[in-house]
Amino acid sequence: MINNPSNRSVTLHISACLFLFLFSFILSDYHQLIITRIMILSIFALGYNVLFGYAGLLSLGHALFFACGFYAAGLPIYHLGWEVPFAFLFAIAISAVVATLIGAIALRTHGVAFMIVTLMFSQVAYLTTLHFSDITGGDEGLVLPEHARSFEIIGVQFDLTSPQTRYYIALGLLSVSVLAVYRWVNGGLGREWVAVRENESRTRMLGYNTFLIKLKAMIISGTLSGGAGAAYALMFAYIGSTFASIQYSIDALLYTLLGGAGTVLGPILGSFIMFYLIDFFSEYTTAYLLATGVILILLMLFFPLGVLGTLKKKWFHWIP
Amino acid sequence: MSVLYTKSLTKRFDGIIAVKDVDFSLKQGEIRGIIGPNGAGKTSFVNLLTGRLAPDSGQIVFQGVDITSQPTWKRARLGISYSFQITNIYSGLTVFENVAIGAQMRIQQSSKSGLPFDQKSNLEEIVDSCLSLTGLDGSRAQLATELAYGHQRLLEIAINLAVEPVLLILDEPTQGLSVDEIEEFTDLLKGIRLNRTIILIEHNLPFVMNLADRVTVMDQGSILAENDPKAIQLDARVKAIYLGE
Amino acid sequence: MDLGPFLLLASLEGLVQAAVLSLSALGLCLVFGVLRVVNVAHGEFYMLGAVIAWLVSNTLIGHPLSGFLLALLVAPLFVGVIAFLTDRMILHKINHSPEATIVVTIGMLYVIQQSVLIGFGPDARTIEPPFYFHINFPWFGYSGYKLSVILMAAVLLLMVWYVISRTRLGLVMRATQLDREMAQVLGIPVGWVFGLVFASGAMLAALGSILIAPIRQVHYLMGLDPLLMSFIVVIIGGLGSIRGALMAALLIGMSDGIISMFFSPTLAKMFSTLLVALVLIFKPEGLFGQRQS
Numbered sequence: 001m002i003n004n005p006s007n008r009s010v011t012l013h014i015s016a017c018l019f020l021f022l023f024s025f026i027l028s029d030y031h032q033l034i035i036t037r038i039m040i041l042s043i044f045a046l047g048y049n050v051l052f053g054y055a056g057l058l059s060l061g062h063a064l065f066f067a068c069g070f071y072a073a074g075l076p077i078y079h080l081g082w083e084v085p086f087a088f089l090f091a092i093a094i095s096a097v098v099a100t101l102i103g104a105i106a107l108r109t110h111g112v113a114f115m116i117v118t119l120m121f122s123q124v125a126y127l128t129t130l131h132f133s134d135i136t137g138g139d140e141g142l143v144l145p146e147h148a149r150s151f152e153i154i155g156v157q158f159d160l161t162s163p164q165t166r167y168y169i170a171l172g173l174l175s176v177s178v179l180a181v182y183r184w185v186n187g188g189l190g191r192e193w194v195a196v197r198e199n200e201s202r203t204r205m206l207g208y209n210t211f212l213i214k215l216k217a218m219i220i221s222g223t224l225s226g227g228a229g230a231a232y233a234l235m236f237a238y239i240g241s242t243f244a245s246i247q248y249s250i251d252a253l254l255y256t257l258l259g260g261a262g263t264v265l266g267p268i269l270g271s272f273i274m275f276y277l278i279d280f281f282s283e284y285t286t287a288y289l290l291a292t293g294v295i296l297i298l299l300m301l302f303f304p305l306g307v308l309g310t311l312k313k314k315w316f317h318w319i320p
Numbered sequence: 321m322s323v324l325y326t327k328s329l330t331k332r333f334d335g336i337i338a339v340k341d342v343d344f345s346l347k348q349g350e351i352r353g354i355i356g357p358n359g360a361g362k363t364s365f366v367n368l369l370t371g372r373l374a375p376d377s378g379q380i381v382f383q384g385v386d387i388t389s390q391p392t393w394k395r396a397r398l399g400i401s402y403s404f405q406i407t408n409i410y411s412g413l414t415v416f417e418n419v420a421i422g423a424q425m426r427i428q429q430s431s432k433s434g435l436p437f438d439q440k441s442n443l444e445e446i447v448d449s450c451l452s453l454t455g456l457d458g459s460r461a462q463l464a465t466e467l468a469y470g471h472q473r474l475l476e477i478a479i480n481l482a483v484e485p486v487l488l489i490l491d492e493p494t495q496g497l498s499v500d501e502i503e504e505f506t507d508l509l510k511g512i513r514l515n516r517t518i519i520l521i522e523h524n525l526p527f528v529m530n531l532a533d534r535v536t537v538m539d540q541g542s543i544l545a546e547n548d549p550k551a552i553q554l555d556a557r558v559k560a561i562y563l564g565e
Numbered sequence: 566m567d568l569g570p571f572l573l574l575a576s577l578e579g580l581v582q583a584a585v586l587s588l589s590a591l592g593l594c595l596v597f598g599v600l601r602v603v604n605v606a607h608g609e610f611y612m613l614g615a616v617i618a619w620l621v622s623n624t625l626i627g628h629p630l631s632g633f634l635l636a637l638l639v640a641p642l643f644v645g646v647i648a649f650l651t652d653r654m655i656l657h658k659i660n661h662s663p664e665a666t667i668v669v670t671i672g673m674l675y676v677i678q679q680s681v682l683i684g685f686g687p688d689a690r691t692i693e694p695p696f697y698f699h700i701n702f703p704w705f706g707y708s709g710y711k712l713s714v715i716l717m718a719a720v721l722l723l724m725v726w727y728v729i730s731r732t733r734l735g736l737v738m739r740a741t742q743l744d745r746e747m748a749q750v751l752g753i754p755v756g757w758v759f760g761l762v763f764a765s766g767a768m769l770a771a772l773g774s775i776l777i778a779p780i781r782q783v784h785y786l787m788g789l790d791p792l793l794m795s796f797i798v799v800i801i802g803g804l805g806s807i808r809g810a811l812m813a814a815l816l817i818g819m820s821d822g823i824i825s826m827f828f829s830p831t832l833a834k835m836f837s838t839l840l841v842a843l844v845l846i847f848k849p850e851g852l853f854g855q856r857q858s
Binding site: 191192194195201204209210 | 396422
Binding site for chain 1: 672673674675676
């Protein structure tokens with residue numbers, strides 16, 4: 001059984017999730033917090049990778065989707081007193097709608113124009129959060145009220161101030177996302193994405209509606225990113241404009257490139273590496289941006305496939 | 321009954337008429353050669369058929385459906401499959417995946433029309449049959465880019481076969497092939513013709529004359545002559561344009 | 566102030582803005598036109614020019630004019646050399662692939678910006694204007710230096726025009742732009758031409774920032790706005806079209822000041838960015854460029 005490539009890769013993915021679960025027992029509070037953040041941002045990168053790694057569309061504006069879920073979850077809670085689970089579902093739905101709209105417009109462009117257009121849309125969204133600071137709190141942001149720090153689903157109480165609970169929720173969300181993405185990319189849709197990435201005109205000549213295929217990638221990618229944003233806002237009870245800034249779009253790109261675009265686990269690995277690399281250097285902001293720049297350049301020059309991509313090419317062809 | 325016909329199809333580029341008033345008709349199951357000197361409008365004509373170009377005027381009807389204003393991918397779904405002059409494959413993917421992309425299209429199409437399908441096993445079945453038809457079964461797991469040029473041309477055909485086209489358009493299929501390879505290729509086409517209608521655009525006259533049921537000669541954007549291969553070879557006008565070239 | 570003089574003042578301010586903008590946008594446009602790549606680090610070369618100008622003019626004790634003139638010479642050269650080296654050492658290695666270049670130049674943006682932050686600090690500095698005199702209109706006085714900025718930019722633009730259209734170097738550049746492979750066949754060292762064009766693009770940005778530095782402030786984040794504005798200009802002008810870019814620079818530079826009087830700067834930026842994205846989607850040949858097939 002274990003020698004069958006597809007079984008092997010299923011095993012790999014399940015053990016990755018299991019490993020993160022077992023890991024939680026030995027982690028200090030500090031690392032538990034960090035890994036919770038990493039896991040949420042991994043979902044963001046995972047979503048980014050659907051578009052970039054599989055469908056071959058390089059977006060420079062994914063912060064828009066992250067922020068979309070972020071605010072769509074946080075604002076109703078802050079202003080309207082919504083419950084957490086409802087706000088979360090609402091944010092996911094809004095993200096899907098926004099991704100569809102942005103996709104329908106931006107996918108009229110190709111290559112470099114697509115990169116710039118997504119960048120600009122995202123910039124517009126960022127400026128919007130700044131401009132309407134009476135509602136969004138702008139740069140300073142808003143802290144979510146007390147009632148949003150816990151919620152109940154079918155009788156079970158979840159306390160969002162407990163690091164342990166947050167860790168397991170993040171892990172749960174990540175596992176669901178990983179399995180969903182794994183299913184998609186290994187099914188017919190994944191084949192269509194790769195076909196578009198590798199040779200769009202050929203794919204069109206075979207009868208595929210490539211625009212629709214790309215739009216599907218955009219919607220799935222945007223919704224996952226939005227879901228990650230919503231989870232982040234709810235877990236840490238804070239919403240602020242920084243999370244809509246271009247920095248977050250670049251981070252998603254960086255995690256994906258570093259871990260390996262076009263591999264399911266790559267973006268997750270990439271976010272872990274980046275976070276702990278930065279954690280290693282103490283002076284946070286300056287070192288972080290400088291490291292981002294250096295790593296981006298080095299990756300493109302010497303390591304364009306990323307960690308998992310290189311492993312996959314050299315030894316483990318079965319990694320999906 | 322004609323599977324495809326065009327009515328006074330015309331295409332201009334910046335004042336130059338590439339395709340002029342072409343009335344063309346194709347019978348179900350025939351192999352049609354289209355020949356003519358460079359710049360005769362063959363490729364433009366075929367691009368009009370596949371939808372890569374939009375005509376300025378005229379009409380294209382495929383299996384009774386007016387497809388004149390339909391996009392490329394819709395025409396492909398109806399069964400018009402085009403094999404590129406410059407080998408156009410998924411070079412970064414394996415041979416299997418290349419053909420699977422075509423096969424998946426066929427499965428999607430047939431499951432839409434209500435046929436029950438067990439997708440996965442069916443996909444592999446289709447791929448394997450296309451690979452064995454083209455003699456590529458040995459290279460299943462190889463990357464397409466690693467194939468020899470002649471095999472890449474075969475892969476191109478295999479991808480097209482996988483979608484089970486009604487009409488297969490081959491643009492200069494023998495270009496760049498050796499004499500031996502052309503011979504194998506001729507056998508291959510004879511083997512796969514079955515019920516398919518095929519258009520061959522070719523420079524290699526012996527190849528066309530050997531395979532085609534009928535030959536259309538194009539010159540300066542219009543159809544100069546159309547007949548069976550023997551008659552075409554004897555046609556004085558055809559000789560004139562080829563000798564005059 | 567009456568409307569007439571007010572408009573005169575606004576157009577003068579707009580012209581100063583347009584002058585600097587056209588220099589930096591021309592740089593971006595040149596690089597896109599010949600190399601077919603978008604240089605996201607363009608704004609950082611702009612910033613680097615001003616920072617080096619500040620260093621030069623501050624180490625030189627004497628009349629501000631001599632410091633300024635020296636800076637005008639040294640800073641663009643320095644920036645040019647850095648840009649040339651990055652092109653040869655990095656962009657050349659990734660074959661100037663359009664997508665990879667964007668990612669790499671984003672990396673360069675961070676590296677340059679953060680290095681300057683570390684070395685130069687987060688404070689805004691000022692460069693003393695090389696000369697002070699006021700031109701007195703009947704209604705208001707106006708800084709002579711600002712007028713000279715317009716003049717200097719015009720002279721520089723003329724020089725660029727001369728190089729591109731009248732010299733052998735310009736011919737080689739245009740040939741490379743038209744057909745890269747053909748140029749290679751003809752024996753043009755395409756790699757070097759790319760390096761030179763990339764360097765010239767960066768130098769134009771640097772020149773723009775040095776001219777404006779005595780009016781504005783020198784700061785490690787000062788490159789972001791010009792980057793955005795240059796982008797807008799190049800897109801509105803039609804990607805790669807020099808004539809279009811110059812017209813767009815004039816239009817946008819002039820209108821920017823006026824628009825900011827009616828809207829908040831954030832709102833103005835929001836609208837212009839959205840507008841430009843839509844231009845790129847629905848009218849990719851720009852408003853002034855010609856459609857290319």
